[in-house]
Amino acid sequence: MKSLPHNMLFDLDGTLIDSVPDIAAATNKMLADRGLPCHDADVIRGWVGRGLSILVHRALAGGGNEVATPSDHAEAVQIFRHHYSSCCTRNTVAFDGASELLDWLPSVGVRTAVVTNKPSSFAVQIVEAIGLVTNVLVGADPGRPLKPDPASLHEAVELLGGGTAWMVGDTSFDRDAAHAAGMQFIGVQLEGDQGRNIAEITADDEPVFESLRDLHAWLRDEVQA
Numbered sequence: 001m002k003s004l005p006h007n008m009l010f011d012l013d014g015t016l017i018d019s020v021p022d023i024a025a026a027t028n029k030m031l032a033d034r035g036l037p038c039h040d041a042d043v044i045r046g047w048v049g050r051g052l053s054i055l056v057h058r059a060l061a062g063g064g065n066e067v068a069t070p071s072d073h074a075e076a077v078q079i080f081r082h083h084y085s086s087c088c089t090r091n092t093v094a095f096d097g098a099s100e101l102l103d104w105l106p107s108v109g110v111r112t113a114v115v116t117n118k119p120s121s122f123a124v125q126i127v128e129a130i131g132l133v134t135n136v137l138v139g140a141d142p143g144r145p146l147k148p149d150p151a152s153l154h155e156a157v158e159l160l161g162g163g164t165a166w167m168v169g170d171t172s173f174d175r176d177a178a179h180a181a182g183m184q185f186i187g188v189q190l191e192g193d194q195g196r197n198i199a200e201i202t203a204d205d206e207p208v209f210e211s212l213r214d215l216h217a218w219l220r221d222e223v224q225a
Helices: 020-033 041-045 052-061 070-087 098-108 120-130 151-160 172-181 212-222
Strands: 007-010 111-119 136-140 165-169 184-188
Touching (some): 020 041, 020 052, 020 070, 052 070, 070 120, 111 120, 111 151, 136 151, 151 165, 151 172, 165 172, 172 184
Parallel strands (some): 007 111, 111 136, 165 184
16 A cells, blocks of 8 residues: 555646647647548547647658658648637546546645646636646646646645655657656546556556546555555
8 A cells, every 4th residue: 555645646638628629629729720621530649649739740641651841830830729729628527537536636735737739828728717726736838848748747846835746648748758857647538548558568566547436546545555
């Protein structure tokens, strides 16, 4: 049995929320504006989690190896931002059990944070619209490295007041960031990492859950506070 940490950090997209429908809508509007073919949401799902720049790069390349010019890429990013700002809360929903888990953790003395590669402005807008409550949100802002760099995880713990921390996420980037930060990693397999089960790359001491309710039950019943 383990004691709960002082802090629990959560990835956002694919961990707490299903945001793919709105991301796909904005991506396809951007592609249509540029006269490029659109893609199914399931294809775009595989491009989510690495940050906005990589999402746009993959979209412009159609998932291939082509590289857009810097000016084309920059323009496409701005077009995506324009479309996503108007639709980012339209069909995005919290995964079952997300609110209950985030509400319960403070009751047992655990502070919470969202640590995401999504731009902070969008992340804040979505979290507030859905009603998810955390102590801290650290998103993608200029000068802040994206996961798997551990900087955002360290920053979140510092903002929370220090202490031990676990990282909950659905991708290898979350796991690698947790390892680099010296934190316990907990996997959730809700949307998936490029179609790969996160359990395929986790260690024996890194549990993986198929729902946030299962994670909540494990924390409540199997881990001593």
